[in-house]
Amino acid sequence: MTTIGVLGLQGAFREHIRSVEASGATGVVVKKKEQLEDIDGLIIPGGESTAIRRLIDKYDFLEPIREFGKQGKPIFGTCAGLILLASEIDGSYDVHLGLMDIKVRRNAFGRQRESFEADLDIDGVADQFTAVFIRAPYIEGVGEETKVLARYDGHIVAAQQDHYLACSFHPELTDDHRLVLHFVKMVEHSRKSLAM
Amino acid sequence: MSQTGTDRVKRGMAEMQKGGVIMDVVNAEQAKIAEEAGAVAVMALERVPADIRAAGGVARMADPTIVEEVMNAVSIPVMAKARIGHIAEARVLEAMGVDYIDESEVLTPADEIYHIKKDDYTVPFVCGCRNIGEATRRIREGASMLRTKGEPGTGNIVEAVRHMRQIQSEIRHLQSLAEDEVMVFAKENGAPFDLLMEIREEGRLPVVNFAAGGIATPADAALMMQLGADGVFVGSGIFKSNNPAQFARAIVEATTHYDDYKLIGELSKGLGTAMKGMEMSTLTPDQRMQERSQ
Numbered sequence: 144m145t146t147i148g149v150l151g152l153q154g155a156f157r158e159h160i161r162s163v164e165a166s167g168a169t170g171v172v173v174k175k176k177e178q179l180e181d182i183d184g185l186i187i188p189g190g191e192s193t194a195i196r197r198l199i200d201k202y203d204f205l206e207p208i209r210e211f212g213k214q215g216k217p218i219f220g221t222c223a224g225l226i227l228l229a230s231e232i233d234g235s236y237d238v239h240l241g242l243m244d245i246k247v248r249r250n251a252f253g254r255q256r257e258s259f260e261a262d263l264d265i266d267g268v269a270d271q272f273t274a275v276f277i278r279a280p281y282i283e284g285v286g287e288e289t290k291v292l293a294r295y296d297g298h299i300v301a302a303q304q305d306h307y308l309a310c311s312f313h314p315e316l317t318d319d320h321r322l323v324l325h326f327v328k329m330v331e332h333s334r335k336s337l338a339m
Numbered sequence: 340m341s342q343t344g345t346d347r348v349k350r351g352m353a354e355m356q357k358g359g360v361i362m363d364v365v366n367a368e369q370a371k372i373a374e375e376a377g378a379v380a381v382m383a384l385e386r387v388p389a390d391i392r393a394a395g396g397v398a399r400m401a402d403p404t405i406v407e408e409v410m411n412a413v414s415i416p417v418m419a420k421a422r423i424g425h426i427a428e429a430r431v432l433e434a435m436g437v438d439y440i441d442e443s444e445v446l447t448p449a450d451e452i453y454h455i456k457k458d459d460y461t462v463p464f465v466c467g468c469r470n471i472g473e474a475t476r477r478i479r480e481g482a483s484m485l486r487t488k489g490e491p492g493t494g495n496i497v498e499a500v501r502h503m504r505q506i507q508s509e510i511r512h513l514q515s516l517a518e519d520e521v522m523v524f525a526k527e528n529g530a531p532f533d534l535l536m537e538i539r540e541e542g543r544l545p546v547v548n549f550a551a552g553g554i555a556t557p558a559d560a561a562l563m564m565q566l567g568a569d570g571v572f573v574g575s576g577i578f579k580s581n582n583p584a585q586f587a588r589a590i591v592e593a594t595t596h597y598d599d600y601k602l603i604g605e606l607s608k609g610l611g612t613a614m615k616g617m618e619m620s621t622l623t624p625d626q627r628m629q630e631r632s633q
Binding site: 158 | 415591
């Protein structure tokens, strides 16, 4: 059975667990770095990126998560998770994990009153996907290796680079599990190839 | 086509705050300390509840200058309080772009009978509650997030514990009822029937419920999380303590790792004096802020 961890320091981790389980994998909340050894893929959920980053530092997660990714194990970042994965953050010198070749802008669509939901097509994953954007970031630019999966109003809101997946909206807040299912498949695939 | 201010967008915002600490601040400097400590949001106020108690008189929405100063100082969400039933204060805060409005009993109510019809607004609201009746009435008025009332500005956790236990036990009781018994429960609690049916089915409230009102130490925060809170508000507790930065960090960590007692013990060491606090029996009935709305 494929086991997917959801980083459970702060934010909407319970919803992600529900979504992972609905997609046919086992979901576990990860609160200690030692737990990374027991999982095949990791989801970094939405929440407040500055709060999650502080707890990542405090509990010494930064290098272990980088190492997890460098072993070829898939990581999916949603909203705050996307910010944490990025290699460049507009207006900030403080890059977090830096695993994905993307440049992000925080709170890019504005404050909470500008938060919205909209239907998107996610390339190769889902058409007419209801995406919930909450004080969301967007991706301003991607590297050559990064594939753009979805745009809203011209801005990149979902991307994939090998075994890294990121989106600026919250797939865990709806009952449409197609994007999480896509990640579960990525994890199953990597599990097979890492076992060889 | 995009839509702003939907239930999903407003309730979802509160979902993102889960497991976190929301801190009361009165200026940019405090807001930065809170953000640095890992707060998930700040509540911009003119005075913390303990000082509102001490000052007496009518407590109103904060001066917009303070709210603006805090909004400019941090990148985390900024909340602000409006008086209960004060439609205009709420509209002003919405127009300023605050991320969440607390229709709060900490301020002097503008309306002793009616709350704001919150689903008319694009900005989401949080409201206080002591029981399932208050919780469901606020949700039906459009609150996207709840918190216990506790007894604000006292540094005494006893009322927040009472309110959290009350709601949890009412949810369990509701689940034990047969379907044909729910209507009487609805009548007795002044609670919307269909919302009760939904809660009975799910075993939980349809919105996030934080603890608030009297949290003064990391162990208090951990206690409330153990009782089922989704996160905590700390009002006077942080900036009325001796060492706010350290206190703030300790409360954030205790909220994340609320069942790791060894860790909570470690981070409670040498924190200095917590806020002084008040015993409930020293409050006269009119000093009990929790009685200000139902």
